[in-house]
Amino acid sequence: MAGDDVKLLGSWASPFSERVQVGLKLKGVSYNFADLDISPGKPKSPELLLYNPAYKKIPVLLHHGQPIAESLVILEFVDDQWAGEGPSLLPKDPYQRALARFWAKFFDDKCILPLWMSLWTEGEKQKGLMAEAKANLSIIEGELEGKKFFGGEEIGFVDIAVICILYWIDVVQEAVGVSVLDSERHPAACRWMKDLLGAGGAVNGLLPPREKLRAYFEGNKEGFRARMNALYG
Ligand SMILES: N[C@@H](CCC(=O)N[C@@H](CS)C(=O)NCC(=O)O)C(=O)O
Numbered sequence: 001m002a003g004d005d006v007k008l009l010g011s012w013a014s015p016f017s018e019r020v021q022v023g024l025k026l027k028g029v030s031y032n033f034a035d036l037d038i039s040p041g042k043p044k045s046p047e048l049l050l051y052n053p054a055y056k057k058i059p060v061l062l063h064h065g066q067p068i069a070e071s072l073v074i075l076e077f078v079d080d081q082w083a084g085e086g087p088s089l090l091p092k093d094p095y096q097r098a099l100a101r102f103w104a105k106f107f108d109d110k111c112i113l114p115l116w117m118s119l120w121t122e123g124e125k126q127k128g129l130m131a132e133a134k135a136n137l138s139i140i141e142g143e144l145e146g147k148k149f150f151g152g153e154e155i156g157f158v159d160i161a162v163i164c165i166l167y168w169i170d171v172v173q174e175a176v177g178v179s180v181l182d183s184e185r186h187p188a189a190c191r192w193m194k195d196l197l198g199a200g201g202a203v204n205g206l207l208p209p210r211e212k213l214r215a216y217f218e219g220n221k222e223g224f225r226a227r228m229n230a231l232y233g
Contacts, residue, residue, distance in 0.1 A: 007032045009061075011058055013038065013217075015167070019160055020061060020071055020075065023089060027082045029085065029086075052069040090156065090157045103140065103158045106139070111133060111137050114132040114136065116169065119178050120224065133180055134185050141186060141187075144189070144192055148195070149202075160203075167197065172214075176221055
């Protein structure tokens with residue numbers, strides 16, 4: 001807020017960086033955005049290596065020059081630092097708070113890699129990853145049953161964590177010509193995603209335009225395929 005010095009090292013093309021941007025925007029916090037080029041083959045920025053030597057990954061938030069890394073950790077920091085500004089991202093009740101952290105962690109640990117790697121693999125390997133993604137995402141979907149948002153009536157921590165990734169998966173699957181996320185396999189997630197992104201939705205207009213993102217991944221698809229298989233294949 002006024003007097004705060006907030007800088008985000010990120011990339012417009014990163015869903016993890018986007019989680020932080022959505023959190024800051026919902027809270028109404030002004031920030032400077034350093035849009036780093038994380039395309040495959042590009043050297044890492046010295047600023048990133050300086051502030052996140054442990055993981056060497058974006059996003060990194062600098063608050064008065066103090067670095068914080070890891071998107072979920074940053075989101076929690078944003079919620080605490082600007083408590084009282086905009087909506088609370090995490091529930092106040094300790095048990096509900098713990099549950100929100102649990103589901104965000106489960107999504108990160110069990111859903112992201114099989115969803116993402118389904119896009120960059122083929123044959124039996126891809127089939128196995130798709131089955132794993134479907135099984136784990138169905139568990140997450142169970143959490144949405146009878147609710148508008150993961151957080152209940154208002155958008156919260158888990159919604160932000162999940163929407164950024166699923167939006168990317170939805171766009172990138174189009175760019176690479178693979179289908180891993182659809183309303184037949186994941187009806188609750190697709191319904192929830194449509195509500196959030198559509199006219200009047202809580203993140204409508206906050207995420208990068210679909211066409212821009214699709215073109216970026218389409219243009220870099222061979223580089224991403226090689227890099228993802230080298231890292232996780
Ligand atoms: N667990 C991390 C993941 C961050 C991450 O994977 N960042 C990617 C961009 S999407 C990155 O920095 N990639 C650059 C690289 O690995 O060289 C978080 O939640 O912040």
